[in-house]
Amino acid sequence: MNCFGSPPNSDAPPARSRRAANNMAANTATPPADRRFLIFFDFDETIVDESSDDVVVQAAPGQNLPNWLKDTYRPGHYNEYMQRVLAYLGEKGVTESAIRSVIEKIPASPGMLALFQFLRHRPPQDFEVVLVSDANTFFVDSWLRRVGARQLFAKVFTNPATFDKDGRLVLRPFHSHSCPRCPDNMCKQAVVRDYVLRRTQDRGGRPFQRVFYVGDGANDFCPSLILGPRDVAFARRDYPMHRLITEIHEARPGEFKAVTVPWTSGEDVVERLRRHVEEK
Template sequence: MVLMAIHSLSFIARSNSFLFSHIKGFQRTMQNLAIFDFDHTILDDNSDTAILELVDKNEIPQEIKNIQFTDGWTAFMQAIFTYMYEKGVTVEQILSHVQSLQPVGGMVDLIRNLKMKLNYDLVVVSDSNSVFIKTWLEKHKLETCFTEIFTNPTKIVGGMFQISPYDDQDVCKLSTRNLCKGKVLDEFIKSQQENGIFYNKLVYVGDGSNDFCPILRLKENDLACVRNNYKLLDLVQKAKRGKYVDNAGKPYMIKSLVCIWNTADDIADFLLSKN
């Protein structure tokens, strides 16, 4: 079923490409863009919390646990990395554990088909970190599918992970201070336009509350793929009922189509049904 869906979508993509390339004087490249969160979207797990299986969670000091509430998630993860290093957990053990995490059902095939058969540009926008994401994508031979990865930059120094915030923003109240995914999306699209690449359709795939801001930027022709039974679905449903409002009391508006998904096969089927 999914393979038939991909073949049908591939024909549509080729037809659109033919149309654009034969418009007289047309000098812009028209593409589609798919944006993916990482944890609980590509992965069927949370890479940050999954590595805590390598230590006794009950022994983690409360002052470390409190950091996520006082200083944010990136600072919390740095404290966790330092704690694990002091406990003798090696970089190799952590990366091996990240590599072992399973993808959402059908997600690997969806990513490959969007890139290789439907000629989508793909990006990751995630509040995880660069080492985890690149390591996992390389393990599953997906690294070449993605044009860009936007996440918290991380390096390994002296056998320990050092993570830095992607940004320091205080404009978007829907997002964390270190990462506004809507801002990242806007900036990427603008930079692509400056290079002559324009996106005809956006497909956003996510699950968490930090995916709500970029979904608000999607237009009628776009698609928001919202994972079932996760926080993002609650926010989207409240917005559609006019129950989720900004500080001025104005309801947030969802303009795009919405696909509620359990596996990536649901996304492939939905894309086919709308084309």
């Protein structure tokens, strides 16, 4: 189908919350083999209109973090930084319900719920929907369930987050990898490549007609590089993913294979998807 290479081992270690030790995706059966299209979604600033990691700070005392904690951040090691942030919240007595409350209040990105409605009401053979996020299981699951969208996703790949016996949310990295573009805890290209290859095998070697990727950030640019010429990269307009795709088009014409569709609203994505589902 596309230029997918041999996948690394990119399965996440199983975790969810103190009530369930399984990965969010583990309770979902293998998707049917007859789907026409595969669509991947990012979460932060794609499905939701803010970064959930930034929003969770609203649960901290004074809705702020101390400078000594902020100063521990190192580029490329954001997951480790968020481990310390969540540990700090636990030490300050911030509860599971308080964290869930601030996460559930994050607004959806413009038109995103309409896009979900479109996907939900398509015939079952049209779309297989997957989420790939550098957030965590608790944030993603809490928000999706609040809007009634969890069942839309055949699979969710994100960093495990589990509440320990003291009620602290413990975050772990999704996997390790060797990609120089991505943070040390997750390369979305590895996740996407592995998933597409495994699902193609599940389908007896039959590829999806098209693969779509909806995102906004620099870590969404990386998986878009392995999309093929029939596939579509939906890049949020004027966000890092869009800027990086524009730069590669200008610097090395022809290297980026996928069709690029900038979006400002989920309705832009719906409009393009309608065209493809009507194709014979």
